[in-house]
Amino acid sequence: MSDLEAVPDVAVCEPAPGPGPVAELYPAREVPLGGVRGVFVERVLPQRDLPTVGAWCFFDHFGSPTVTKTGASPDIDPHPHIGLQTVTWPFDGRIRHRDSVGSDVEIEPGQLNLMTSGRGVAHSEYGVAGVHSGHGLQLWIALPGNSTGIDAHFEQHRELPIYQTRGLRAIILIGSLAGLTSPAEAYTPLVGADIRIEPGAEITLPVRPDFEHAVMVIEGDLAVAGTELTPGPLLYLGTERDELRLGSSTGAHFALIGGEPFGEELVMWWNFVARSHEEIVAARNDWENHDLDRFPDIAGHTPDQRIPAPPLPALHLKPRKRRMGTAHS
């Protein structure tokens, strides 16, 4: 097959222009999960001035040793998603994941868990009785507009590619890094990696210059492209870097995310990622009206366990836009 159009429309696929190589520090916010009784997580995406990094649109660090607030329960009752993939990567503990495509699984360390919502999915995430509620990451990836209508599905991957060089070990969770590609299904060019660097190591990690990247330290100390980082904030590194210079004195465990700058405007509200206010309203109505075609019931849950959608804000929801050319440090 070949494109026979005389003037093919390339604008829809063209990535947004990147900011070039920058180093901007964005603080983590402590937010409750699942309402007032939920545990607190450290959230580094979205930020007011940085809605996405590649297609990554949401980044939570749960069970972080540096979180200062505590909540009553790590359990998240049934709730819906549209327009995104959830990536769950635990470091310890176990989580029982149940969803509306029939999954009922325990999520364990070393196992990538990827739920693709497409036009609609519902799931619950509960701590496993008698097991520490856990420490790990949950991130969301925005689906591109041509994939928002796909059917929901859930994947688990234990066999993940590892890029290893002296003093550094990177597990490629999704997407590609240093020529290695994860089997997890991605819909835009991106990377998500869990990386450990040894004490005293100085490493040059090859990355794609057409990607933008960001790093968050989970444990230890890390210097990235000349910026010193400790656990908590997100360091946004911009585009046009073909390598990241990494160093650590005591060793570090950190996450790297990146991807082609996401060229589409997104409207994010509650658990939904969409293109317009109207799409959000429709998804909220479908959840509230118990539309089983879009959000089937989850086996083992009763309807009264469903988390009700919060009221819509009075304002028309607008796309989140990146503020360009500003430095944070």
Ligand code: MN
């Ligand atoms: Mn969820």
